[in-house]
Amino acid sequence: MVLFARRVADLAAVYDALQGRDPADDFQADKASERTGNLLERGLEGLRCARLGGYFTTWCDDDARAAVDRVAHALGADSELQFADAALARSAAFIISASEGGNQYLTDLRHSPERFEPHSRERLLAGAMIPSAWYLQAQRFRRHARQAMKSLFSQADVLIAPATPCSATPIGAEEMVINGQPLPVRASMGMLTQPISFLGLPVVTVPLRTASGKPIGLQLIAAPFNEQACLRAARALEAMGITDARVAESAA
Numbered sequence: 001m002v003l004f005a006r007r008v009a010d011l012a013a014v015y016d017a018l019q020g021r022d023p024a025d026d027f028q029a030d031k032a033s034e035r036t037g038n039l040l041e042r043g044l045e046g047l048r049c050a051r052l053g054g055y056f057t058t059w060c061d062d063d064a065r066a067a068v069d070r071v072a073h074a075l076g077a078d079s080e081l082q083f084a085d086a087a088l089a090r091s092a093a094f095i096i097s098a099s100e101g102g103n104q105y106l107t108d109l110r111h112s113p114e115r116f117e118p119h120s121r122e123r124l125l126a127g128a129m130i131p132s133a134w135y136l137q138a139q140r141f142r143r144h145a146r147q148a149m150k151s152l153f154s155q156a157d158v159l160i161a162p163a164t165p166c167s168a169t170p171i172g173a174e175e176m177v178i179n180g181q182p183l184p185v186r187a188s189m190g191m192l193t194q195p196i197s198f199l200g201l202p203v204v205t206v207p208l209r210t211a212s213g214k215p216i217g218l219q220l221i222a223a224p225f226n227e228q229a230c231l232r233a234a235r236a237l238e239a240m241g242i243t244d245a246r247v248a249e250s251a252a
Helices: 008-018 035-043 062-075 086-104 104-111 119-126 134-152 227-239
Strands: 048-053 158-162 175-178 181-184 203-209 213-221
Touching: 008 035, 048 062, 062 203, 062 227, 086 104, 086 119, 086 181, 104 119, 119 213, 158 203, 158 227, 175 227, 181 213, 203 227, 213 227
Parallel strands: 048 158
Antiparallel strands: 158 213, 175 181, 203 213
């Protein structure tokens, strides 16, 4: 589930409204609702914040690192933690999402391929051909990775990482250079969120501006069912004037 809002209070309000058991959803956790909106003004009280290092500082540019530095300083995040399997987690996320997406649309791909945009059709077909053994191994790895992340949350309540390797790229850009390597924009822009999202962790991505005025996002990551922690951290940054969710000026 992905929610968008211009203010943290609005985000919390929508999240709280969506909470509750859905008897038609067999995959939903059987957990009581925990309201978050009334906790936002507690700020950083009792919250331990830390940076995610390693993979998350290697595969980003100077703008992203500067944004992390700014947010980490504001949140009092003096320590840096390592998710050693982040690169493998990204690979596993690719396998799972591609396989599930391809198989979900396989019937339509076979009988009505012309209904799909060419790039999407190729990606879905490739996913449908992933061996089942790869998919099962990726699911096994996901269980391992969840345990690894669980150990990090024994040391911090909120983890800070870039949401994208760089700030917004020009419309139509096909390539970006990260860590000295040219990378395709389409396939690589999610390389810092994929290792996190496939673990099912709650994340608030906050908007900032780089020194040149370009938008960039930072992830505030919390343990499962601890949404209030990342929402409170986001609200604290908002109150300090660090986040920037201004409306883009019209080109007209």
